[in-house]
Amino acid sequence: MPSRRRFLQSTLIAAGAAALPKTNAAPASPGAKVVSTWDFGVPANRAAWEVLGQGGSALDAVEAGARWAETGQCNHTVGRCGYPDRDGYVTLDASIMRGDGGCGAVAALEDIDHPISVARRVMEKTPHVLLVGEGAKQFAVAEGFQPRNLRTPEAEQAWREWLKTAEYKPEINVERRRMPGNSENHDTIGMLAIGRDGRMAGACTTSGMAFKLRGRVGDSPIVGAGLYVDDEVGGATASGVGEEMLRNAASFLVVELMRQGHSPADACRIAIERVVKKRPEASKQVQVCFLAMNRHGEVGAFALHRGFVYAVCDAEKQDALLASPSVYATTQT
Numbered sequence: 001m002p003s004r005r006r007f008l009q010s011t012l013i014a015a016g017a018a019a020l021p022k023t024n025a026a027p028a029s030p031g032a033k034v035v036s037t038w039d040f041g042v043p044a045n046r047a048a049w050e051v052l053g054q055g056g057s058a059l060d061a062v063e064a065g066a067r068w069a070e071t072g073q074c075n076h077t078v079g080r081c082g083y084p085d086r087d088g089y090v091t092l093d094a095s096i097m098r099g100d101g102g103c104g105a106v107a108a109l110e111d112i113d114h115p116i117s118v119a120r121r122v123m124e125k126t127p128h129v130l131l132v133g134e135g136a137k138q139f140a141v142a143e144g145f146q147p148r149n150l151r152t153p154e155a156e157q158a159w160r161e162w163l164k165t166a167e168y169k170p171e172i173n174v175e176r177r178r179m180p181g182n183s184e185n186h187d188t189i190g191m192l193a194i195g196r197d198g199r200m201a202g203a204c205t206t207s208g209m210a211f212k213l214r215g216r217v218g219d220s221p222i223v224g225a226g227l228y229v230d231d232e233v234g235g236a237t238a239s240g241v242g243e244e245m246l247r248n249a250a251s252f253l254v255v256e257l258m259r260q261g262h263s264p265a266d267a268c269r270i271a272i273e274r275v276v277k278k279r280p281e282a283s284k285q286v287q288v289c290f291l292a293m294n295r296h297g298e299v300g301a302f303a304l305h306r307g308f309v310y311a312v313c314d315a316e317k318q319d320a321l322l323a324s325p326s327v328y329a330t331t332q333t
Contacts (some may be wrong), residue, residue, distance in 0.1 A: 029200030031198060033297045033314040034061060036191040037239045037289065042319050044069045048193055048273055049313045057196035059098055059120075062203035066094070066116040069189040070205055076158070078189055080150045082207020084159050084165065087214045090150040092207050093221040094119045097199035099295075103129055106136040106220040111147040114254030116162075116205045118145060119221070129223060160317065162211050188220050190227060190237025192293045199294065202229040204237055218242025224252035233259045234294035236267070239308070241286040244275050254292050264292035265300025272302045272327055304328060 012310035034048045035041075048065030052058070070079030070092075077083070084090045094115035095105035104123025107130060109115050118140045122131050131139055141147060151159075188206035191234065195201070204227040206220040219226035226242065228251040231234035236254035238245045252272055257267035268290035276283045289308040291301045301310050301324040308324040 004234040011164065012324060015279065020187075021319075029298060032058075032196055033293065033299075033312070034065065034191065034193045034196055035291060035293050035299050035310060036065060037189055037237065037291055037308075037310055039309055039311070039321060040069060040075060041189060041191070042313075042321055043070070044189060044191065045311050045313035046318065048184070048191065049318065052193070052195060055196070057203045058193040058199055058201035059096070059195075061193045061195065063096060063116055063120055063203045065191045065193075066096075066189060066203040066205045067114055070114055070116060077207055078088040078205055079115075079207065080148075081152050081155065082150070083155050083210035084151055085208075085214045085216065086154075086162075086168070086211045088151070088159055090155065090215060092150075092205070092209060093217060093224075094203070094205040095221045095223055095227050096120050096123060096203045097223060097227055097229045097235075098123075099229045099235070101230075103223045105130040105223060106140075107132040107217045107221040108215065109133075109136045109140065112140045112145050113148065113150070114145070116203050118143070129222060132217070151212065159211070162242075166211075168211055174312050177297075187243075188218075188226070188237055188239045190220075190291060190292070192229065192235040192237060194293070194297055198295070200229050200231050200235050200293075202227045202235045202237055206315055216264070219245035219250070224249050226251060228252045228255045230255055230259075231295065234244060234264065234292060236264075236290060238288070238290050240304070244279070244286060244288045247278070248274055250288075251289065254290055258292065258294050263300055264294050264298050265302065268292050268300050268302035269325070272304060277329055284328065291324075302326065 017296045028313040035044045047068040048061035051061040051064045080141040091108045093107045096119045097103040104119045153254040190204045192202045204220045225245045236251040254267045289303040293299045303324045303326040304329045
């Protein structure tokens with residue numbers, strides 16, 4: 001089924017980063033950096049970098065980048081164009097975190113655009129970390145967010161087509177054309193940033209697995225699973241099938257491995273190896289990806305299967321898209 005998601009990929013392949021609009025913002029300091037998951041992280045990084053260039057904080061930057069992903073394109077696993085659960089409801093999850101430990105999140109949020117911004121309000125305006133379901137929606141409306149129907153005609157059509165078989169089988173991302181990283185069913189965007197002042201922040205937002213059980217929540221809104229940031233060490237975020245990240249407190253694990261002295265790349269690899277060791281057969285059937293950046297701006301990633309790509313943006317390069325190493329060299333299709 002054609003989608004704007006695939007259109008964006010083909011545009012990046014055919015025309016490269018030059019096809020994306022350039023920003024007019026002043027460059028951020030040489031120490032500033034933004035990284036994010038998947039190929040649509042390139043324009044999401046642009047949105048974040050513009051905020052840094054205008055003097056915004058790392059927190060402001062990751063919120064802006066995540067907001068771009070939530071509505072800047074119709075991605076079937078992020079934001080308002082996400083595919084519904086098996087009962088036809090579009091539910092959104094998001095988390096945001098500062099390097100000083102401040103964090104907020106929402107899960108199973110319905111009818112509200114920009115869950116990442118609602119998550120930030122949870123962090124800044126409540127004594128809580130996580131709000132879910134109807135309570136999260138009630139809070140968002142009280143904060144001025146306007147309810148709207150998030151199920152697009154394309155998502156409606158895909159859901160009704162799925163109902164013919166009602167088979168739930170998440171697919172490992174596959175290579176299409178020359179660009180790896182197309183993962184129609186689990187393209188959560190995770191983003192990490194270092195600001196001008198050296199402080200860090202991260203964001204993670206998703207509509208979750210397509211056609212999931214109603215009420216299912218993955219790793220993205222769970223601090224320590226889908227996202228974790230510590231100014232003293234660095235940050236990590238995850239993508240793929242969230243149950244594996246939940247089972248391993250994965251992003252926290254990666255940060256703690258960096259605290260022990262491992263590089264971001266090695267920390268991600270060791271965390272992936274733990275997933276394989278615990279569930280060797282299951283690891284062959286699902287994709288799990290980690291992306292990390294330490295407080296010095298060093299970046300690394302690792303995945304179970306080939307196909308995971310991540311975007312890097314700093315003063316030297318604005319549109320870098322890198323392929324992650326993986327445990328399994330071949331990609332299932």
